[in-house]
Amino acid sequence: MTRASPRTLVLVAFAAGCASDIAVTKIDPEISVSPIVSDLGAVPVGAEVPFQIQVDSISGGDVQIRSVDVLNVDGSFFEYVGPDSVTVPSGESVQLDLVYRPTSAGWHRATVTVGSDAKQSSIQVDARAQAIELDLFAFPSLLDFGVVEVGDTASRVLTLQNDGTVDVPIDDWGVANPGFAVGSPIPVTVPAGARVEITVTYTAPDPDPANDGLVLASGAAFLPSVGLRANDCEGGDPAAYDVDEDGYTTCGGDCDDSTDAVHPGEPEVCDGLDNDCSGGRPDEGTECYDDDGDGATELDGDCNDGDPNVSPGTAEVPANGVDDDCNGEVDGGAEDVDGDGYSPSAGDCDDRDATAFPGAPELVDGVDNDCDGTIDEGTVNYDDDGDGQTELAGDCNDADALIYAGATERSDWKDNDCDGTVDEGTVNYDDDGDGYTESGGDCNDANPAVYPPC
Numbered sequence: 001m002t003r004a005s006p007r008t009l010v011l012v013a014f015a016a017g018c019a020s021d022i023a024v025t026k027i028d029p030e031i032s033v034s035p036i037v038s039d040l041g042a043v044p045v046g047a048e049v050p051f052q053i054q055v056d057s058i059s060g061g062d063v064q065i066r067s068v069d070v071l072n073v074d075g076s077f078f079e080y081v082g083p084d085s086v087t088v089p090s091g092e093s094v095q096l097d098l099v100y101r102p103t104s105a106g107w108h109r110a111t112v113t114v115g116s117d118a119k120q121s122s123i124q125v126d127a128r129a130q131a132i133e134l135d136l137f138a139f140p141s142l143l144d145f146g147v148v149e150v151g152d153t154a155s156r157v158l159t160l161q162n163d164g165t166v167d168v169p170i171d172d173w174g175v176a177n178p179g180f181a182v183g184s185p186i187p188v189t190v191p192a193g194a195r196v197e198i199t200v201t202y203t204a205p206d207p208d209p210a211n212d213g214l215v216l217a218s219g220a221a222f223l224p225s226v227g228l229r230a231n232d233c234e235g236g237d238p239a240a241y242d243v244d245e246d247g248y249t250t251c252g253g254d255c256d257d258s259t260d261a262v263h264p265g266e267p268e269v270c271d272g273l274d275n276d277c278s279g280g281r282p283d284e285g286t287e288c289y290d291d292d293g294d295g296a297t298e299l300d301g302d303c304n305d306g307d308p309n310v311s312p313g314t315a316e317v318p319a320n321g322v323d324d325d326c327n328g329e330v331d332g333g334a335e336d337v338d339g340d341g342y343s344p345s346a347g348d349c350d351d352r353d354a355t356a357f358p359g360a361p362e363l364v365d366g367v368d369n370d371c372d373g374t375i376d377e378g379t380v381n382y383d384d385d386g387d388g389q390t391e392l393a394g395d396c397n398d399a400d401a402l403i404y405a406g407a408t409e410r411s412d413w414k415d416n417d418c419d420g421t422v423d424e425g426t427v428n429y430d431d432d433g434d435g436y437t438e439s440g441g442d443c444n445d446a447n448p449a450v451y452p453p454c
Helices: none
Strands: 011-013 021-023 030-034 037-044 049-059 063-072 078-080 086-088 093-100 106-116 122-132 136-139 142-144 153-162 168-170 172-174 180-182 188-190 195-203 210-218 226-230
Touching: 030 106, 030 122, 037 049, 037 093, 049 063, 049 086, 049 106, 049 122, 063 078, 063 093, 078 106, 086 093, 093 106, 093 122, 142 153, 153 188, 180 210, 188 195, 195 226
Parallel strands: 037 122, 142 226
Antiparallel strands: 030 049, 049 093, 063 086, 063 106, 078 093, 106 122, 136 153, 153 195, 168 188, 168 210, 172 210, 180 195, 210 226
């Protein structure tokens, strides 16, 4: 007996008193495609947005997808990127991959035709999107965190401004150096015509210079990279490294940039600070410092803190013309007309002036107070560095001959001309205000639109 193939149409006639015919027919497979419309919404020009349409087998056997044709109605930016042939197993679904890549702004549409061996030989669905030019920018173009001590965290504010007509979502960010991070929540949406501020932080893992770029993403589009810098005094804008505006950056020797009372050449005062940045000796030369190392300061009653042999309690040396024990009497009553503790025989250059004696502090009074032959040295009325200008005349550091009012500004991270600005007009200064100096890599410091990488 010969068996018929399952796919063969069979017609059987029964002769034994039965006149009925039985017909078995093949069931054609059917599919459905969704969504009917793929609306991608607003997409930045230059972005790439993938999307899918789904094909479902709803009855019958397997279906072979033979073609996926995309007819761009407006523009030419929709494209099918899947394989040429796709099998949809019976009762299952497959996804067909498409992409939208706009290169110009506008409303764009496309008709997608799915051709198959199903009962419906072709099915059409639509896709649409609006491509927009991102009119969003971030400023400043560089965030310089200045000096950040190891383990400390500093923060800066980055402003995002949307000058466009549609809201722009910022949904991701990236930076290579793990010390930098975005402290504000991302994602965030920048409304049309508005500004949004985000906080960027830097936590210093070491004291080395750190330079990087922050990339903000809107969908698949990216904003221009924002420069990030920390602990890079030599490459940075001096303004970021002269926070206290005392005319000295950390590169220029400022040992404490948190106060303008501390920098090279600053006179020492009795405040517990190393005002002149001489290196770990706060208050030297003041009345609260034991300058001569005899165990007593002027506040303790040392009547000459420049002589270790003179201090309260020291044994009086007979006939030396000095008040050794600071009791106000020289050698038990030896001649000391002005009562300053020194007689002429001990070197008092003016025994009629109690402010003049060996070791006395020099005052702005036109008198040789310390009897060394020079008048007013070390005071604001004396040109200590020999640059032709005193502090009274505008010299903002009378210990450095290269610094005075009207001096030529140099690339040394110091305010040479005493005008309150460090290194202006030199390769260390950001002349065009884009956040980068020539020493920091700016190849055109006269154009704020040109900065690294360039």
